[in-house]
Amino acid sequence: MSPWLLKEVRDLLVTPLSILLRRSLDEGVVPDDWKIANVYPIFKKGVKSQISNYRPVSLTSQVSKVIESVLRDAIVSHLETNELIQDSQHGFRKGRSCLTNLLVFLDKVTGYIDEGYMVDIIYLDFAKAFDKVQHQRLLDKLLGHGIYGKVFRWIEPWPSNRCQRVCIQGKFSDWIPVISGVPQGSVLGPILFLIFINDMDKDLGSHIIKFADDSDTKVFCGISEVQDCEILQKDLASLQKWTEDWLMQFNVEKCKVMHIGRHNPEFRYTLLDKQLETVNEEKDLGVLISDDLKPSAHCIHSYTKANRMLGLINRTFSIKQPSILLRLYKSLVRPHLEYCSPAWSPKYVKDKELLERVQHRFTRLFKELRELDYTERLQRLGLWTVEERRNRADIIEVYKIVNGMSTLPASTFF
Numbered sequence: 003m004s005p006w007l008l009k010e011v012r013d014l015l016v017t018p019l020s021i022l023l024r025r026s027l028d029e030g031v032v033p034d035d036w037k038i039a040n041v042y043p044i045f046k047k048g049v050k051s052q053i054s055n056y057r058p059v060s061l062t063s064q065v066s067k068v069i070e071s072v073l074r075d076a077i078v079s080h081l082e083t084n085e086l087i088q089d090s091q092h093g094f095r096k097g098r099s100c101l102t103n104l105l106v107f108l109d110k111v112t113g114y115i116d117e118g119y120m121v122d123i124i125y126l127d128f129a130k131a132f133d134k135v136q137h138q139r140l141l142d143k144l145l146g147h148g149i150y151g152k153v154f155r156w157i158e159p160w161p162s163n164r165c166q167r168v169c170i171q172g173k174f175s176d177w178i179p180v181i182s183g184v185p186q187g188s189v190l191g192p193i194l195f196l197i198f199i200n201d202m203d204k205d206l207g208s209h210i211i212k213f214a215d216d217s218d219t220k221v222f223c224g225i226s227e228v229q230d231c232e233i234l235q236k237d238l239a240s241l242q243k244w245t246e247d248w249l250m251q252f253n254v255e256k257c258k259v260m261h262i263g264r265h266n267p268e269f270r271y272t273l274l275d276k277q278l279e280t281v282n283e284e285k286d287l288g289v290l291i292s293d294d295l296k297p298s299a300h301c302i303h304s305y306t307k308a309n310r311m312l313g314l315i316n317r318t319f320s321i322k323q324p325s326i327l328l329r330l331y332k333s334l335v336r337p338h339l340e341y342c343s344p345a346w347s348p349k350y351v352k353d354k355e356l357l358e359r360v361q362h363r364f365t366r367l368f369k370e371l372r373e374l375d376y377t378e379r380l381q382r383l384g385l386w387t388v389e390e391r392r393n394r395a396d397i398i399e400v401y402k403i404v405n406g407m408s409t410l411p412a413s414t415f416f
Contacts, residue, residue, distance in 0.1 A: 022065075023072075030159070032159050036065070037163060039061060039166040041061075042061060043057070044057045059186055071189050074189055078096070080147075082095075084148070088203060090203055094193060101399065103287060104287060104289060106414075110209060114224035120226070120262060121266075122225050122261055124260075124271060125286070126220070127252065128250060133182065133186075134249060135161075137161050137182065144194075147200070161194075164179070165177045165178065165180065166178060182249075199212070207233045207237055209221070220286070228269065234269075235272070252273060258279050259279065260284055297346040297353060300346050305356050305359070308336070315330050322367055322368055328383065331364050336361075339388055340392065344395050347392045365385075
């Protein structure tokens with residue numbers, strides 16, 4: 003049943019649905035048709051013929067998602083009120099985001115550099131993380147986090163005895179049983195996964211910053227001598243043991259090392275008896291981080307993506323109406339230039355001019371404005387410069403931190 007249909011007939015369904023959901027929660031019974039899922043492969047990047055380049059998204063019952071939302075809110079309230087989730091986790095949490103992850107990370111790294119240390123960063127990646135969560139171990143983690151009663155009794159049968167099939171261009175595979183994991187397209191799945199990996203950074207001697215199961219989980223520390231590198235290697239061994247204890251697995255091929263600092267010893271780190279690849283640049287939550295900590299590489303990356311999208315719009319739409327093109331520009335082009343900008347806002351003129359060039363090109367799409375200078379074109383279209391937009395984003399983030407709208411403590415940055 004589609005979400006659109008549910009919304010249209012909500013006045014008729016609200017009473018029987020509320021009775022159904024209440025009985026399901028009271029009796030701890032999850033209907034079988036809430037446990038089936040259509041899995042759609044979403045292409046990520048790389049070669050389209052390789053299965054590993056697709057993300058499987060499970061589409062489950064819309065009615066089930068209603069009660070999942072209620073339970074999720076109750077679980078999150080319990081976890082946050084009792085401060086049970088590690089502070090290193092920034093994914094799927096209120097007041098946390100990709101931006102807060104990057105701000106905390108870069109603040110610590112640049113702090114080390116200012117104090118004269120070098121820094122080694124290890125980017126970790128789980129292999130099919132959501133699919134490898136073992137059900138009984140997940141239930142043990144829930145009990146360990148103080149989740150009992152009706153909520154636990156309802157969740158207990160929810161991940162088990164599930165079935166799924168793959169859907170591609172209207173064709174369906176056979177139904178197959180799901181023996182592990184939490185549905186990636188569900189409402190409850192992400193918070194259950196956070197609980198499952200919550201203790202992975204216990205007793206580590208280095209810093210760790212996580213974002214759900216993403217490859218942008220980072221372990222890093224300041225380096226002044228080789229002994230510091232050995233501490234980081236010991237932490238890698240501890241994380242490897244954690245994955246073995248909880249039947250998870252790192253994708254070693256995607257785990258990378260970045261060495262920062264002129265006199266960095268460039269220690270060779272290993273994971274699962276394999277040496278990790280050393281990189282000079284790594285995409286961290288969509289932002290390109292370089293070993294010189296300068297944003298120039300990311301500015302070029304953002305400019306390229308935004309310029310390519312602008313070219314696509316220019317070729318596709320022959321009628322250049324301002325109302326249409328402005329909407330397309332603001333929704334498809336400008337986000338590439340502004341994403342997480344408080345974490346990487348450039349200071350070099352060449353980088354600022356490069357990013358501004360995209361909007362300069364956009365304003366010249368209108369024939370009646372081409373003879374005007376850039377400032378007048380912006381006034382006619384009601385736009386700010388890209389640099390002004392970045393300054394605005396900085397001010398908004400400062401306001402959130404200072405006024406408690408973000409979970410980042412103001413004393414950390416100010």
